[in-house]
Amino acid sequence: MAITQSAAPPQVTIWETTNAIVASRALHVVAELGVADHVGQQSTPVATIAVGCGVDPRSLDRVLRLLSSIGIFARRRGGYAHTDASLLLRSDAPGSMRAFARMMNLRLMNETFTELMHSVRSGEPAVNLVEPRGFWAYLTDHPDQARVFGEAMEARAAAYIAEVLAAYDFRRFTTIADIGGGLGHLLRALLTAAPGATGILFDLPEVVAATDVAVERLTTVAGDFFRDPLPRADLYIVMEVLHDWDDQDCLRILSAIRRGAAPGATVAVIENIVPETGDDPRVNALDVLMLAITGGRERTAAELADLFGSSGFRLQAVIPTAGPMKVVEATAV
Ligand SMILES: C[S@@+](CC[C@H](N)C(=O)[O-])C[C@H]1O[C@@H](n2cnc3c(N)ncnc32)[C@H](O)[C@@H]1O
Structure with missing residues (x-):
């Protein structure tokens, strides 16, 4: 007999888990760009946010629409306002989690996790494929990335x-x-x-x-x-x-x-x-x-x-x- 963990229909469980990477990647990009720092107290037009970040407004709008649908930013009158979660992406927020959300953009994190299959096949850490000296030696050689990690x-x-x-x-x-x-x-x-x-x-x-x-x-x-x-x-x-x-x-x-x-x-x-x-x-x-x-x-x-x-x-x-x-x-x- 199958074991059921979630109340969602099984197809939805597979679909959502497969696609979790999309929202996750959208969050990393938004954190990297510092989008939250360009959103004001009230709803801020997406064009203003895009100018502040130096990016394409239509693409940014689509990424923010996705995040706002899961509670990170709120879509209002063609612009975006903060939610409790998006406030944590501001660089100056008490307990800011911007650096944490940026962490998966670090080259070593990103490329290593893409190689998870290697760990599963070999039992070895996937990081060996990307940086055989390991995670900490890589950070030693890349102070900018070490700062984001810290x-x-x-x-x-x-x-x-x-x-x-x-x-x-x-x-x-x-x-x-x-x-x-x-x-x-x-x-x-x-x-x-x-x-x-x-x-x-x-x-x-x-x-x-x-x-x-x-x-x-x-x-x-x-x-x-x-x-x-x-x-x-x-x-x-x-x-x-x-x-x-x-x-x-x-x-x-x-x-x-x-x-x-x-x-x-x-x-x-x-x-x-x-x-x-x-x-x-x-x-x-x-x-x-x-x-x-x-x-x-x-x-x-x-x-x-x-x-x-x-x-x-x-x-x-x-x-x-x-x-x-x-x-x-x-x-x-
Ligand atoms: C996952 S971080 C945890 C940092 C901190 N304890 C915390 O919980 O936020 C692991 C820490 O171990 C340090 N570390 C790694 N290798 C080390 C070594 N060989 N000797 C001393 N510290 C090391 C890293 O620089 C990093 O600060």
Whole structure:
């Protein structure tokens, strides 16, 4: 007997999933062009938006009509006004997600995902076909794209940092190291919530160089977690990093943390966690993205517990947040 997941007729499910790429690509283009920055408080004529972006008004109108039909912009009197979703595409919006929507325009993302078939056939990350040195080496060589990626991570995190801070008491710790902390968005928020703590942001040299270092109680350490010693801390944050790597590399990262850690130190892995039962389509989508783009994967809490057990840590707790992320806490043994 067939298993039915969706209330839509089966043909519609296939049709919609096949064509999801159209709206997705329209969104990437609109974000890349900065269309939302040219839409005012009231409905703005499409010709005005097109002049602002330097593009063809008729084509832009068709792309915006598609997006407005799914709630991104509202079509009014031959022009477009903002909705809550399109406001998030403005460059100056609090929690702007423009960079996140631009991320799939990055050459490596775009071309790699086109090669998903390679991952499925070979079990290898598709990125090997496009950039055999891997995703991070490519970003190192392309600072403009690395900036968009870093801002995309910041934009994505903006949506759930408050939920993480509400779920986990960071004030217990005095030295907090954020390993692969990107532009330092989580650490900055966390130091505000934990006024007695100091923070150390650890990431690749070119990423650390792009961060705003003038933050009280925050220092940066540039390095490679596969080669360089990690700073000593009593809490290590590892947010959306392990999912970029296969199990062997995760063990190398966790073992490097263990070598640098103060006795009894805590690791807080903050990631989407594959549920033991049921399905979370967002986690599954991220998992397939990782399959192609980095060779990493999303994991269950039990899989993370195994990695902890093999790298000198013991799982303590899996703490849900109000959003999609979980805090998986382990202590050094
Ligand atoms: C998916 S991003 C997550 C960033 C941030 N933790 C967040 O959740 O927004 C992964 C991070 O790992 C960093 N990274 C990748 N390889 C690294 C390495 N070998 N050593 C240190 N950091 C690395 C990247 O530069 C990037 O900032």
